[in-house]
Amino acid sequence: MAFQIDDSRPIFMQIADKIEDDIIEERLPEETQVPSTNQFAAFYQINPATAAKGVNLLVDQGILYKKRGIGMFVATGAREKLIEKRKQEFYEHYVVTTVKEAAKLGITTEQLTDMIRRGGSGQ
Amino acid sequence: MSQAVVEVRQLCKSYTDVTAVNDVSFRMEENRIYGFLGRNGVGKTTIMHMITAQLFPTSGEVKVFGQSPYENEAVLRNICFIKEGQRYPDYFTVKDVLDVASTIFPNWDAAYANELMEEFRLPRKRIVKKLSRGMLSSVGIVVGLASRAPLTIFDEPYLGLDAVAREMFYDHLIEDYTRYPRTVVLSTHLIDEVSRLLEHVIVIDQGRVILDAESEELRGCACTVVGPADKVEAFVQGKKVIRREPFASMISATVMGETGGAIQQEAEQAGLKTSAVSLQDLIVSLTRVEKAVNRG
Numbered sequence: 314m315a316f317q318i319d320d321s322r323p324i325f326m327q328i329a330d331k332i333e334d335d336i337i338e339e340r341l342p343e344e345t346q347v348p349s350t351n352q353f354a355a356f357y358q359i360n361p362a363t364a365a366k367g368v369n370l371l372v373d374q375g376i377l378y379k380k381r382g383i384g385m386f387v388a389t390g391a392r393e394k395l396i397e398k399r400k401q402e403f404y405e406h407y408v409v410t411t412v413k414e415a416a417k418l419g420i421t422t423e424q425l426t427d428m429i430r431r432g433g434s435g436q
Numbered sequence: 437m438s439q440a441v442v443e444v445r446q447l448c449k450s451y452t453d454v455t456a457v458n459d460v461s462f463r464m465e466e467n468r469i470y471g472f473l474g475r476n477g478v479g480k481t482t483i484m485h486m487i488t489a490q491l492f493p494t495s496g497e498v499k500v501f502g503q504s505p506y507e508n509e510a511v512l513r514n515i516c517f518i519k520e521g522q523r524y525p526d527y528f529t530v531k532d533v534l535d536v537a538s539t540i541f542p543n544w545d546a547a548y549a550n551e552l553m554e555e556f557r558l559p560r561k562r563i564v565k566k567l568s569r570g571m572l573s574s575v576g577i578v579v580g581l582a583s584r585a586p587l588t589i590f591d592e593p594y595l596g597l598d599a600v601a602r603e604m605f606y607d608h609l610i611e612d613y614t615r616y617p618r619t620v621v622l623s624t625h626l627i628d629e630v631s632r633l634l635e636h637v638i639v640i641d642q643g644r645v646i647l648d649a650e651s652e653e654l655r656g657c658a659c660t661v662v663g664p665a666d667k668v669e670a671f672v673q674g675k676k677v678i679r680r681e682p683f684a685s686m687i688s689a690t691v692m693g694e695t696g697g698a699i700q701q702e703a704e705q706a707g708l709k710t711s712a713v714s715l716q717d718l719i720v721s722l723t724r725v726e727k728a729v730n731r732g
Contacts, residue, residue, distance in 0.1 A: 318632060319712060320655065320656075320712040320713065320714040320715070320717075321655075321656055321659075321700060321712035322655060322656040323652040323653070323655045323656060324632055324652060324655065325652060351614045354610055354614060355607070355610055355611055355614070357632070358606050358607065358610060358632060358633065359610075359632045359633065360469055360610075360632065360633055360634065360635045360651075361610070361613070361614050362468070362635050363632070363635070363652060366652070
């Protein structure tokens with residue numbers, strides 16, 4: 314598994330992000346069951362309370378919901394909701410910093426859009 | 437707030453010429469995993485000996501499960517203390533150790549102990565004295581896990597244990613703790629290895645508590661910034677700097693901020709290079725500064 318926990322942020326946030334990625338990339342389709350808190354804890358060797366905090370973060374946002382006595386499931390509409398959220402984050406994290414760095418290097422807006430076109434076509 | 441399993445107030449332990457433990461207060465709550473961390477010889481083991489009633493405090497109060505632990509059978513049978521270099525009678529075999537443990541601990545799970553024995557490849561009939569260093573540590577781990585004691589303390593449990601055996605220990609600890617929650621205290625130098633298992637950390641330095649915090653809150657609360665001296669100085673102005681290293685015209689400084697990684701973003705926006713600080717780095721930095729301050 315390509316997922317590594319790092320030291321830059323609380324683990325529960327990283328667990329929540331990991332579940333979000335799985336939903337966005339459809340490894341966890343809507344209305345399927347997500348692994349239990351204990352499974353997360355065992356798999357990533359983390360404290361179960363930390364895993365629970367990550368899962369609950371997504372429950373609070375309506376991304377996951379609890380079926381009593383069965384477990385956690387991905388809510389209908391979760392993927393769309395997450396993609397909207399990620400688009401906003403993409404703008405803040407990537408676009409803004411890219412434009413800033415470009416300005417530092419003297420890259421014009423035109424050159425930058427050109428680079429993006431080239432990058433996008435895989436050349 | 438959930439029930440306090442350990443409650444220590446203004447605890448002191450002095451010997452003729454040294455104060456080993458100086459005004460220590462903290463509480464440990466039910467069914468959580470604690471890291472009890474710090475450098476060698478700072479008083480950790482002394483504190484653990486007082487919690488487990490093997491040493492009397494000079495002053496202050498110790499309560500375990502709400503009671504004084506001294507000569508208190510009801511409290512003591514609920515504590516399992518696995519310490520570094522535990523000694524056993526010379527003629528004891530591994531089996532003898534487990535048999536004795538099974539009579540001491542009310543929650544002892546013999547089937548689980550056997551399963552662990554297999555996994556750690558412990559020879560049941562071997563005289564304990566003839567075990568290798570690592571095997572001796574494994575015996576402690578088996579006893580600590582299978583005791584399922586409501587308060588289980590591991591004090592440097594893995595002298596001589598290889599990485600594989602340590603991984604096995606962490607796996608079992610998480611799995612068994614999930615099934616049978618209890619209060620676990622881990623005292624170790626291998627902070628990076630255990631940091632993600634810990635829910636809360638208490639750091640001791642020079643006989644005092646210097647940090648008592650949720651481990652998730654400590655993640656991302658500090659970051660190291662690198663950049664030209666003037667830029668770094670401007671950034672760290674008014675912040676808590678726990679480490680500062682000049683390097684040519686540059687400075688590398690570790691600063692503590694709020695939780696949630698905000699400080700790293702702030703530093704990046706200020707145009708500084710940043711890197712994350714692990715729990716181990718954080719504790720190393722904190723226990724170094726304390727020393728420098730006391731010297732000066």
